[in-house]
Amino acid sequence: MNYVSTRNTEVKVSASQAITKGISSEGGLFVPENLPAVSVAEIEKLASLDYIGRAKSILSLFLTDFTEAELDSCVKGAYETGFSSEKVAPLVKLEDGTYILELFKGPTCAFKDMALQILPRLLTVASGKAAKGTEIVILVATSGDTGKAALEGFKDVENTRILVFYPSDGVSPMQKLQMCTQEGANVSVCAIQGNFDDAQSGVKKIFTDKAIAEKLADNGMAFSSANSINWGRLGPQIVYYFSAYCDLVASGDIKAGDAINVCVPTGNFGNILAAYYSKEMGLPVKKLICASNSNSVLTEFLTTGTYDKNREFFTTISPSMDILISSNLERLLYSMSGSENVCKWMNALAETGKYEVDAATLEAIKADFAAGCCNDEETKATIADVFKSKDYLCDTHTAVAVKVYNDYKAASGDATPVVIASTASPFKFSAAVLEAVDGKNDSLDEFEMVEKLAEVTKKSCPEQLANLRDKAVRFEGCCSKDSMEQVVFDMLGV
Numbered sequence: 001m002n003y004v005s006t007r008n009t010e011v012k013v014s015a016s017q018a019i020t021k022g023i024s025s026e027g028g029l030f031v032p033e034n035l036p037a038v039s040v041a042e043i044e045k046l047a048s049l050d051y052i053g054r055a056k057s058i059l060s061l062f063l064t065d066f067t068e069a070e071l072d073s074c075v076k077g078a079y080e081t082g083f084s085s086e087k088v089a090p091l092v093k094l095e096d097g098t099y100i101l102e103l104f105k106g107p108t109c110a111f112k113d114m115a116l117q118i119l120p121r122l123l124t125v126a127s128g129k130a131a132k133g134t135e136i137v138i139l140v141a142t143s144g145d146t147g148k149a150a151l152e153g154f155k156d157v158e159n160t161r162i163l164v165f166y167p168s169d170g171v172s173p174m175q176k177l178q179m180c181t182q183e184g185a186n187v188s189v190c191a192i193q194g195n196f197d198d199a200q201s202g203v204k205k206i207f208t209d210k211a212i213a214e215k216l217a218d219n220g221m222a223f224s225s226a227n228s229i230n231w232g233r234l235g236p237q238i239v240y241y242f243s244a245y246c247d248l249v250a251s252g253d254i255k256a257g258d259a260i261n262v263c264v265p266t267g268n269f270g271n272i273l274a275a276y277y278s279k280e281m282g283l284p285v286k287k288l289i290c291a292s293n294s295n296s297v298l299t300e301f302l303t304t305g306t307y308d309k310n311r312e313f314f315t316t317i318s319p320s321m322d323i324l325i326s327s328n329l330e331r332l333l334y335s336m337s338g339s340e341n342v343c344k345w346m347n348a349l350a351e352t353g354k355y356e357v358d359a360a361t362l363e364a365i366k367a368d369f370a371a372g373c374c375n376d377e378e379t380k381a382t383i384a385d386v387f388k389s390k391d392y393l394c395d396t397h398t399a400v401a402v403k404v405y406n407d408y409k410a411a412s413g414d415a416t417p418v419v420i421a422s423t424a425s426p427f428k429f430s431a432a433v434l435e436a437v438d439g440k441n442d443s444l445d446e447f448e449m450v451e452k453l454a455e456v457t458k459k460s461c462p463e464q465l466a467n468l469r470d471k472a473v474r475f476e477g478c479c480s481k482d483s484m485e486q487v488v489f490d491m492l493g494v
């Protein structure tokens with residue numbers, strides 16, 4: 001299978017090249033030339049396998065230049081022991097019949113682990129094929145969770161270096177601590193003065209700068225990306241939608257072929273795009289429900305066809321969704337409208353911060369997607385309600401999805417079984433979650449809040465978060481948007 005650029009379909013590369021390069025040199029994103037089809041009969045077969053078996057099966061459709069042994073070792077390495085649930089991504093059925101897909105059982109307690117535990121392994125194999133002998137430099141812009149998950153995935157991986165930029169005031173104290181205490185000889189972390197979009201634009205600029213690329217090449221290095229613009233992250237995310245569906249079939253909750261809805265708390269549009277690809281491949285999904293916080297640029301776009309990032313930016317209690325430029329939307333636009341329109345719209349976005357899709361594209365979008373948003377007060381009220389009425393504690397991001405789903409169901413009357421993606425442990429966002437269930441506890445520090453939350457809810461904090469308390473801070477630097485390039489050079493010593 002070949003991959004093409006969303007901005008130029010003449011650019012054709014192998015899976016290994018797509019993963020090694022991360023982004024196409026003219027700024028487009030790599031997408032499979034054709035999506036493989038999976039039939040209901042094949043889904044039934046997958047239902048009898050465990051997560052590792054399902055992952056190997058789905059990923060083999062996309063990574064056609066990997067040998068079976070290579071894929072086996074990547075998948076096992078990522079999912080065999082690193083997750084605290086044997087099922088890797090377990091489904092929890094709530095009393096009201098909704099299914100919560102818990103994607104946060106990995107080492108950093110956020111759904112990013114689902115992809116970032118395997119990406120370094122895929123990249124090591126891929127670069128061995130596509131760029132032998134080159135040291136891979138991973139640059140990450142993070143709204144909080146990607147950074148830690150990427151650091152944890154890449155730490156001490158041979159022939160790689162990783163540098164993470166995060167917005168100084170845009171991450172939770174726990175997220176910041178997770179990153180700044182990161183161990184590993186090949187890692188570096190730096191705050192930037194600005195928001196996530198600034199960090200992401202800065203990283204994207206460095207990536208596509210020819211002079212910088214040459215300087216790296218002279219030193220035997222090349223950039224790649226661990227952000228969700230890298231295909232190596234999207235593929236593994238497709239797996240868990242198939243797996244969730246298989247779990248429902250295996251438990252007899254649905255019959256193979258029955259439709260489900262999927263609701264996803266969305267920021268950069270990676271997670272929900274994986275759900276869309278699953279649907280396109282044949283997973284029986286009726287509606288994809290896109291949930292946003294007060295940064296509701298996607299809600300507006302998916303319902304009106306106008307994307308406009310010229311709006312107030314809100315720092316919310318669901319910081320991993322505080323995004324106004326959702327990079328992966330470009331891949332959806334490519335699927336629905338082709339590369340010529342993608343170029344037109346992405347140029348308009350770069351120049352004016354705005355674009356409007358044509359009526360046919362909007363119609364296609366609306367056939368597949370529903371969208372909604374909620375603010376911080378509604379998010380907290382939802383956490384409290386779900387906890388009190390169903391004894392389930394969800395994090396702030398997941399709560400946005402629960403609220404948006406409830407609104408969707410009430411407005412549409414659509415009672416199709418729903419899988420709601422749960423993207424983080426509630427203990428990662430203890431301050432807001434504790435406030436929701438127990439009122440304000442401002443006098444407590446982060447770890448006292450964690451303890452109080454555990455006590456009040458009788459749920460236990462994942463060890464890897466509780467242990468951070470005793471770790472030494474290694475990275476305290478903060479730079480301006482304009483000095484990111486220099487920080488990269490300093491870190492690499494070039």
Ligand SMILES: *Cc1c(COP(=O)(O)O)cnc(C)c1O
Pocket residue numbers: 110111112145146228265266267268269270271272320321397423424
């Ligand atoms: C990254 C993240 C999201 C948003 O996912 P996208 O793929 O960027 O849409 C939602 N919730 C949490 C906890 C995250 O870390």
